[in-house]
Amino acid sequence: MIALTNVSKVVTSGAEQLTILQPLDLSIPQGQFVSIIGPSGSGKTTLLGLIAGLDAPTTGSIKLDDKDITTMSEDDLADLRGKLVGFIFQSFHLIPSLTAYENILTPMEIMGVSKAGEKAQALLDEVGLHDRGHHYPSQLSGGEKQRVAIARAFANDPQILLADEPTGNLDSKNGEHIFELLLKFNRERRTTLVLVTHDHQLAGMAGRKVSFRDGRIVEDVLLNSTPENVNVQKSFVA
C-alpha cells in the first residue's frame, strides 16, 4: 500500500517560490496498476520521486507499507527502498561498462542476495534476453536495454514498481512489448505498478487512471481492464 496524505512540493527558484505539487491525497492498494497521465510539467516525475523517497515533500506524509518514509533516517530509507521499490526510467540508466548480466547481478551482490548469479540469469530469461547477457548496453537496442532495466528493477522482487515513461524512447512495437512485460510482472507477482505515460491508449489499459494538471489531480478513475478491478467494482455493487 502506498499512502500519500496532504503531500505537496514547493521549490525555490531564485527569489520565487514555485509550487510544483499542490497538497494532494492518494492511496494505491498493493497489486494495483495505476497509470499517471498529464501534460509536460504537471508534476508526474516529481510525484514518482517522492514515492521512491528520492526527494522529500514540503508538506505531508508518504507511507509505504505503513512506514512513513518522510520521517525516516537516510540509512533506513535506503534500506526500505532497496527492499520494496523498483524504478524504471525513460532513458534506461544502465551502467555502460557492465554487461547486461552484470547490470542485473551487481545490485543483487551489493545487497547480499544469495544465488545472485542464478537469479540474474533467470531474470534475463524472463525478459527474453537469454543469449544477450554478455552484451554491453551499447550493443543492445533501446527495447533490449529497457528489458535489462526491468530485469534489474525486479532483482529484489519489489512490492512497488515505479516506471517513468518507460516506453517514451521506444517505437510503438517495442513500447508494446515493454508494456506487456510490466503487465505480466504486475499480474504474476502482484507488484503494484505506477506507470507514468503520455500515451492515452496505454494509460487506458491500467486498472486505474490518475490525471494530473498544474500539480493537481484533476481526475482519478477506476477502469474495467484488469480482473482485480472488475472484482472491486462488482463488490461495490454487491
Ligand SMILES: Nc1ncnc2c1ncn2[C@@H]1O[C@H](COP(=O)(O)OP(=O)(O)OP(=O)(O)O)[C@@H](O)[C@H]1O
Ligand atoms: N528542482 C526543481 N527546481 C525548479 N523547478 C522544478 C524542479 N523540479 C521540477 N521542477 C518543475 O516542476 C514542474 C513539474 O516537473 P515534473 O518533472 O514533475 O513534470 P512532468 O509532469 O514529469 O513533466 P514531463 O512530462 O515533461 O516529464 C516543471 O515545471 C518543472 O520544471
Ligand SMILES: [Mg+2]
Ligand atoms: Mg517527467
